[in-house]
Amino acid sequence: MISYIWAEDANGLIGTKGGLPWHLADDMKYFKNTTMGHPIISGANTFRSYNRPLPGRQNIVVSRKTDFPAGVLVISSISELCEMIDQNPNENYFVTGGANIFSQLLDKVDRLYRTKIDHSFTGDTYMPEINYTDFKLAKSVDGIVNEKNPFPHTFEVYDRKA
Ligand SMILES: NC(=O)c1ccc[n+]([C@@H]2O[C@H](COP(=O)([O-])OP(=O)(O)OC[C@H]3O[C@@H](n4cnc5c(N)ncnc54)[C@H](OP(=O)(O)O)[C@@H]3O)[C@@H](O)[C@H]2O)c1
Numbered sequence: 001m002i003s004y005i006w007a008e009d010a011n012g013l014i015g016t017k018g019g020l021p022w023h024l025a026d027d028m029k030y031f032k033n034t035t036m037g038h039p040i041i042s043g044a045n046t047f048r049s050y051n052r053p054l055p056g057r058q059n060i061v062v063s064r065k066t067d068f069p070a071g072v073l074v075i076s077s078i079s080e081l082c083e084m085i086d087q088n089p090n091e092n093y094f095v096t097g098g099a100n101i102f103s104q105l106l107d108k109v110d111r112l113y114r115t116k117i118d119h120s121f122t123g124d125t126y127m128p129e130i131n132y133t134d135f136k137l138a139k140s141v142d143g144i145v146n147e148k149n150p151f152p153h154t155f156e157v158y159d160r161k162a
Pocket of ligand 1: 005006007008013014015016017018019020042043044045046047049062063064065075076077078096097098099100101102104125
């Protein structure tokens with residue numbers, strides 16, 4: 001199966017200048033805990049924003065280039081990626097973005113892990129439009145606002161309707 005995991009602001013913004021527009025410590029922890037042990041699939045730009053392969057997860061990068069660190073599985077097309085996913089039906093593949101990769105798997109994604117941040121930031125990269133009528137909200141948990149997490153945020157999980 002395919003899951004998306006991302007955080008977006010009140011306007012669907014997800015990125016700025018190759019990075020995140022905000023720092024939310026609890027969302028970083030949520031991302032780590034949720035994806036740990038599962039393969040993660042990232043576009044080349046998003047992978048570069050990590051600065052290194054993320055530990056404890058098979059790092060799969062979608063790119064036409066090949067200059068990635070040892071141990072990273074580089075896949076050069078979406079069709080090749082889908083073939084691999086189809087061959088491993090018991091695996092939960094987490095697509096970690098960015099917008100470019102999210103936009104190419106919209107009809108295939110089974111589950112959405114969306115962190116909704118109730119604040120407007122400035123940036124340059126937006127989440128592609130998702131048809132939420134195809135999904136049902138399975139979980140919604142408000143995050144705690146504090147010094148390290150200064151913006152109200154909600155952790156949501158949506159499952160594709162059968
Ligand atoms: N808020 C969040 O949760 C979140 C999550 C993820 C990312 N982001 C942000 O989003 C931004 C990056 O997103 P992005 O849309 O610019 O880039 P991206 O989706 O991370 O990467 C795009 C790159 O992936 C490769 N690619 C895409 N489709 C391909 C295909 N079909 N076949 C082969 N290669 C393909 C190409 O790289 P090559 O040129 O190497 O071929 C392309 O330039 C950053 O600011 C990041 O911080 C935010």
